Amino acid sequence: MCQRKCQFCLHLLEIVVGGGTAGSALATRLSQGLPRANILLIEAGPAAADDLRINVPGLRGSILGSSLDWNFTTVPQASLDGRSIDVNRGKVLGGSSAMNYLCYDRASAPEYEAWGELGNQGWGWKSMMNAMTKSENFTGTDKDRHGYTGPIRNYYNRVVFPVLGGWQAAVSKLGVNINDKSSLGGEPIGVMFQPTNIDPTKRTRSYSANSYLPLAGRNLVVKTNTQVTKVNLVKCSSSVYQATGVTLSDGQIITASKEVLVSAGSVQSPGLLELSGIGQPSLLKAAGVAPLVELAGVGENYQDHIRVSNTYQLKDGIDSFDNLIYDNTGANATGELEKWLNGERSLYEYTSAAYGFANWQQLNLGPQMQSLARSIFGSSANVIDSKKLQFLNNTHVPSIEYLYEANYVGAFGYTGGQFITLFSTVMHPFSRGSVHINPKDPQGKPIIDPKYMDNAYDRTALVEAAKFARRIANTEPIKSVWKAETEPGEAIQTDEEWAAFVKKAMGSFYHPVGTCAMLPRQDGGVVDAELRVYGTTNLRVVDNSIIPVILSAHIQTAAYGIAEVAAAKIITSA
Numbered sequence: 001m002c003q004r005k006c007q008f009c010l011h012l013l014e015i016v017v018g019g020g021t022a023g024s025a026l027a028t029r030l031s032q033g034l035p036r037a038n039i040l041l042i043e044a045g046p047a048a049a050d051d052l053r054i055n056v057p058g059l060r061g062s063i064l065g066s067s068l069d070w071n072f073t074t075v076p077q078a079s080l081d082g083r084s085i086d087v088n089r090g091k092v093l094g095g096s097s098a099m100n101y102l103c104y105d106r107a108s109a110p111e112y113e114a115w116g117e118l119g120n121q122g123w124g125w126k127s128m129m130n131a132m133t134k135s136e137n138f139t140g141t142d143k144d145r146h147g148y149t150g151p152i153r154n155y156y157n158r159v160v161f162p163v164l165g166g167w168q169a170a171v172s173k174l175g176v177n178i179n180d181k182s183s184l185g186g187e188p189i190g191v192m193f194q195p196t197n198i199d200p201t202k203r204t205r206s207y208s209a210n211s212y213l214p215l216a217g218r219n220l221v222v223k224t225n226t227q228v229t230k231v232n233l234v235k236c237s238s239s240v241y242q243a244t245g246v247t248l249s250d251g252q253i254i255t256a257s258k259e260v261l262v263s264a265g266s267v268q269s270p271g272l273l274e275l276s277g278i279g280q281p282s283l284l285k286a287a288g289v290a291p292l293v294e295l296a297g298v299g300e301n302y303q304d305h306i307r308v309s310n311t312y313q314l315k316d317g318i319d320s321f322d323n324l325i326y327d328n329t330g331a332n333a334t335g336e337l338e339k340w341l342n343g344e345r346s347l348y349e350y351t352s353a354a355y356g357f358a359n360w361q362q363l364n365l366g367p368q369m370q371s372l373a374r375s376i377f378g379s380s381a382n383v384i385d386s387k388k389l390q391f392l393n394n395t396h397v398p399s400i401e402y403l404y405e406a407n408y409v410g411a412f413g414y415t416g417g418q419f420i421t422l423f424s425t426v427m428h429p430f431s432r433g434s435v436h437i438n439p440k441d442p443q444g445k446p447i448i449d450p451k452y453m454d455n456a457y458d459r460t461a462l463v464e465a466a467k468f469a470r471r472i473a474n475t476e477p478i479k480s481v482w483k484a485e486t487e488p489g490e491a492i493q494t495d496e497e498w499a500a501f502v503k504k505a506m507g508s509f510y511h512p513v514g515t516c517a518m519l520p521r522q523d524g525g526v527v528d529a530e531l532r533v534y535g536t537t538n539l540r541v542v543d544n545s546i547i548p549v550i551l552s553a554h555i556q557t558a559a560y561g562i563a564e565v566a567a568a569k570i571i572t573s574a
């Protein structure tokens with residue numbers, strides 16, 4: 001191993017790049033577990049501890065498009081008639097955990113098991129479940145599996161609009177089981193209410209910046225408003241490099257005597273590797289970066305959840321959250337915000353609560369969807385495709401998620417009134433895209449091409465999922481609460497019409513993963529099971545970009561779990 005003596009540096013042992021969801025959790029745990037080490041956490045965005053748009057649960061979504069958002073966008077997508085899709089990412093201490101919608105859940109056990117089966121020794125359901133529950137601090141009683149002593153507070157929301165009450169009764173009539181037992185314990189199939197990451201004492205969002213970082217020791221220094229432009233590497237042997245530290249956007253060099261840990265998220269971690277000379281040589285050369293480590297998988301395997309909404313205008317007199325979102329200076333909204341500020345029960349505590357995770361068999365589409373996927377991907381040599389085909393045969397693994405919201409979240413704009421929305425989301429789309437630095441502006445916004453719906457399985461899956469959402473809406477007791485379907489609208493009936501609607505209305509559920517996949521190098525991997533970047537001795541990636549196959553869940557719990565696993569590995573090996 002390449003050894004270097006650090007004579008003039010600050011004797012920083014570990015540098016964590018990116019104070020987001022995983023980065024803040026990782027830095028905290030390292031400071032606790034390595035009390036004699038100096039740890040530096042570098043975050044491009046500011047700290048925003050008192051920002052109500054982050055802290056008030058019902059204001060979720062309000063920092064999208066703001067200065068606390070990186071505001072990325074995809075390249076025009078061929079299957080969406082050239083539409084580009086926003087790629088929002090938190091640019092703030094806490095990262096995307098400051099921006100997300102506070103859905104708190106986990107995928108099915110076989111999906112985490114797949115990480116080990118794909119060649120990553122030590123990873124699996126048990127290790128990830130231990131790690132995810134280590135980060136969790138659940139308040140309440142239910143029959144599910146939780147952690148009770150971790151930093152991230154969560155509970156079942158006490159504000160659930162009455163219109164959501166008919167959720168389980170309606171969906172279970174259509175063949176999806178009620179699951180009140182184990183949706184966070186590795187068996188998510190069914191229809192249920194799930195917790196949300198709110199602190200039950202303060203009613204604030206619980207996220208990595210306000211729940212992990214305050215637990216860190218004095219050996220952790222957090223540097224905000226500071227952007228890293230590259231990881232500095234020196235050659236150890238013909239094909240192995242050592243990370244010596246990082247360069248900041250003002251040219252300053254900070255040295256790490258032990259390790260550099262990249263936690264810049266699925267969109268920016270691959271770019272940081274590329275800017276440092278790790279990736280596809282032709283791409284790096286085009287960007288004027290000297291290629292050091294040839295690694296084909298950097299920035300590839302971009303996977304994301306695709307979703308579409310069915311929206312329904314409620315009958316007069318039935319209440320929703322709409323006027324608190326769309327008339328947020330009105331008397332109702334200001335009164336409710338006042339209550340929240342005074343520590344009283346407030347509608348601004350509202351977050352997502354009603355979920356359903358189904359397999360195609362429950363929608364009577366098992367053989368049809370399996371044979372469609374097999375006809376396209378059956379001969380693929382790609383290990384990610386193969387896993388997704390296996391998941392389609394496993395009735396414990398969800399293929400579609402439903403989310404039932406007491407407000408309008410459609411694609412075409414709010415037109416006034418009270419709404420419910422049924423989100424349909426495809427859990428394992430087969431499209432695999434990419435994110436790379438822009439050769440013309442390497443330090444600027446990356447080129448993101450998710451290749452959304454570039455295959456017939458993904459397109460059909462979203463259409464069939466949305467058709468089933470209409471069936472849910474037309475089942476009692478939900479059927480009685482609404483007076484009009486506004487999106488897609490009753491005029492949409494044939495499969496061709498549904499397909500055209502989905503093309504216009506598809507959105508992302510903000511869950512990109514896979515761009516620094518933890519896989520064997522020959523399978524397109526970027527990091528090994530120790531999360532170490534291939535071709536380096538002491539450079540790791542610790543965030544959701546390492547997830548090899550997209551999960552059937554909202555993925556913040558995975559980010560915390562990955563950070564916990566990584567911290568334990570680093571502490572043990574120190």
Ligand SMILES: Cc1cc2nc3c(=O)[nH]c(=O)nc-3n(C[C@H](O)[C@H](O)[C@H](O)COP(=O)(O)OP(=O)(O)OC[C@H]3O[C@@H](n4cnc5c(N)ncnc54)[C@H](O)[C@@H]3O)c2cc1C
Binds near residue numbers: 020090105553557559
């Ligand atoms: C709008 C939205 C809604 C979501 N809703 C949910 C939800 O309800 N439930 C759920 O489970 N998941 C949700 N997610 C997904 C989940 O929040 C993310 O997958 C997860 O937070 C990602 O964690 P991460 O550590 O990989 O990246 P991030 O949390 O994004 O952290 C990356 C950090 O690195 C910083 N950074 C990047 N480049 C540099 C650089 N060069 N120098 C210094 N710092 C840098 C960034 O500013 C950021 O703070 C949502 C995501 C978004 C964007």
